[in-house]
Amino acid sequence: MGTAGTGADATVRERRQLINVAYRLLGSLAEAEDAVQEAYARWYALPPGRQAEIASPGAWLTTVTGRVCLDVLGSARARRERCVGAWLPDPLPAHTERDRGHGADPADQMVLDESVTMAFLVVLESMTPAERVAFVLHDVFRYPFAEIAGVLRRTPAACKQLAASGRRRVRDARVRAAPAVQADVVRRVKAAWEAKDIAALVDLLDPAAVMTADGGGMVGAVLRPVEGGSRIVQYMVAIADKAPGLELLERSVNGVPGLVARRGGAVMTVAAFDVAEGRVSRIWAVRNPEKLRPWVG
Helix, strand or coil: CCCCCCCHHHHHCCHHHHHHHHHHHHCCHHHHHHHHHHHHHHHHCCCHHHHHHCCCHHHHHHHHHHHHHHHHHHHHHHHHHCCCCCCCCCCCECHHHHCCCCCCCHHHHCCCCHHHCHHHHHHHHCCCHHHHHHHHHHHHCCCCHHHHHHHHCCCHHHHHHHHHHHHHHHHHHCCCCCHHHHHHHHHHHHHHHHHCCHHHHHHHEEEEEEEEEECCCCCCCCCCCEECHHHHHHHHHHHHHHCCCCEEEEEEECCEEEEEEEECCEEEEEEEEEEECCEEEEEEEECCHHHHCCCCC
16 A cells, blocks of 8 residues: 655655545545545654554555545535535646645645546545445555455455445446547537527537536535526526626636636636536536635636
8 A cells, every 4th residue: 555664755755645545535625635634643643663663654644544534434424414505526626727836735636537527526425435435445546455454444355345336336427528529518618608608508418417516605506406408508697697707717627628717816616517428417516615725716
């Protein structure tokens, strides 16, 4: 689970990997940062003699981070269910969007691949905490079940079953459109929205499309998913009417083409899309200001 060796260098080198693991387990940059900080706090609290006995600090830190995340996941489900409206994972900007003054942000440590797309993370939310830990550690980060067993305090065979259960859940969450196709569809959605071309928008959305918004109880957002392409279009057009001066920008969201809505230079909404067969099937709109902190204008 990590490089062998002791000392500060061996542990500091693990931070990027740990942040990536924790974000995929928790879907929250702030919670991921806290989990990793807690793992490091426990490491530095060990007596020097005990540290010297640990052959792989990276493996030790991963195990502790995994256990901290497991505890967080256990309490997070109830906490998120009490949220006003829907809860969505934190949206991640592209590295180029973070290069201006955000070097210390945990978002800078993210490897943007299929395992951080909004579609993937939303499915991870449907797993039990143990399933999520087993699946992410094994299928995403390729850790052996013998080591995952140490995180979950279960047998390797039980961990294998948990990962298999999680795997079944994510089969439909794989990216279904090539990046160029997704970018083209998103670009056309942007153009149609700006032109208030209702017919074009309806044609771009799957009739069974679903839009979910996360305002965190701090800003206005629909409290329940909007179902049906025509109803989503009505909502989008209403926003255009109520928010003059809103600017849409094409941006990478969790490594996939998406849109950012900006007003007066401030990012108001980050929208991620799932595209299938040339049409938008899912929209995830994050409006919670706390989740938009890594984004720049």
